[in-house]
Amino acid sequence: xxxxxxxxxxxxxxxxxxxxxxxxxxxxxxxxxxxxxxxxxxxxxxxxxxxxxxxxxxxxxxxxxxxxxxxxxxxxxxxxxxxxxxxxxxxxxxxxxxxxxxxxxxxxxxxxxxxxxxxxxxxxxxxxxxxxxxxxxxxxxxxxxxxxxxxxxxxxxxxxxxxxxxxxxxxxxxxxxxxxxxxxxxxxxxxxxxxxxxxxxxxxxxxxxxxxxxxxxxxxxxxxxxxxxxxxxxxxxxxxxxxxxxxxxxxxxxxxxxxxxxxxxxxxxxxxxxxxxxxxxxxxxxxxxxxxxxxxx
Numbered sequence: 127x128x129x130x131x132x133x134x135x136x137x138x139x140x141x142x143x144x145x146x147x148x149x150x151x152x153x154x155x156x157x158x159x160x161x162x163x164x165x166x167x168x169x170x171x172x173x174x175x176x177x178x179x180x181x182x183x184x185x186x187x188x189x190x191x192x193x194x195x196x197x198x199x200x201x202x203x204x205x206x207x208x209x210x211x212x213x214x215x216x217x218x219x220x221x222x223x224x225x226x227x228x229x230x231x232x233x234x235x236x237x238x239x240x241x242x243x244x245x246x247x248x249x250x251x252x253x254x255x256x257x258x259x260x261x262x263x264x265x266x267x268x269x270x271x272x273x274x275x276x277x278x279x280x281x282x283x284x285x286x287x288x289x290x291x292x293x294x295x296x297x298x299x300x301x302x303x304x305x306x307x308x309x310x311x312x313x314x315x316x317x318x319x320x321x322x323x324x325x326x327x328x329x330x331x332x333x334x335x336x337x338x339x340x341x342x343x344x345x346x347x348x349x350x351x352x353x354x355x356x357x358x359x360x361x362x363x364x365x366x367x368x369x370x371x372x373x374x375x376x377x378x379x380x381x382x383x384x385x386x387x388x389x390x391x392x393x394x395x396x397x398x399x400x401x402x403x404x405x406x407x408x409x410x411x412x413x414x415x416x417x418x419x420x421x422x423x
Contacts, residue, residue, distance in 0.1 A: 168378035169300035186238035193231035262291040278352035290322020320363040335397025364422040
């Protein structure tokens with residue numbers, strides 16, 4: 127049984143087999159990259175504590191991620207009609223049903239955490255609430271929708287809250303569940319911060335090379351002004367990530383992160399000319415630093 131099948135098996139136990147349950151399953155499965163669940167399980171494996179609770183943790187993370195995508199796609203937010211090559215939930219089922227499905231997925235994510243046998247469940251739920259709420263992921267969405275002309279610092283903060291918080295929790299959840307861990311809480315959060323921001327910056331760069339992306343100009347406008355700063359951040363961030371992973375022997379975590387970077391690097395390399403042209407300050411230094419950024423991990 128692969129990871130997606132395992133998560134689906136658990137998910138079905140918590141969802142009614144009715145029409146609305148089908149809406150929830152449509153949103154969740156087939157899954158996307160499963161980067162966050164894979165990262166969480168890899169952390170548990172590296173810390174030698176992998177058990178059934180970690181699959182509930184992984185599912186909570188993916189379920190919350192799925193809710194954020196459903197709401198993100200709504201007309202009042204990013205107004206996207208397609209998600210993972212299929213009609214977005216509000217296109218297939220209507221806005222009210224998509225909205226309620228997203229709300230249900232929020233509740234389910236907490237239900238999965240509360241179903242753990244570990245006595246650390248209360249701490250996990252508290253951390254999750256803070257990192258996903260008005261101080262975290264939701265605030266990141268507020269910044270995203272409130273600021274049309276973002277400075278690079280605004281973009282970094284938005285990515286830290288909207289993207290990195292869930293990646294931080296993916297690592298922190300497994301670190302918290304571990305009886306003993308070679309890496310502490312604060313260093314785990316720092317590792318997740320750099321991974322999360324770089325994850326999104328690579329995704330933004332890849333979108334610049336996609337001529338079919340309808341939101342290219344809006345999503346990547348900051349690159350026209352701070353393209354070099356973006357690449358410098360990626361390089362420095364990957365140095366911190368690599369050093370942290372090596373010092374704490376987080377081999378499996380490194381493999382998950384590296385697999386994502388390789389996939390995104392291949393996508394970027396295949397359209398590097400398009401990306402360079404999309405940036406107004408297209409210069410030899412930009413292209414050289416972009417190529418360097420792709421080789422820093």
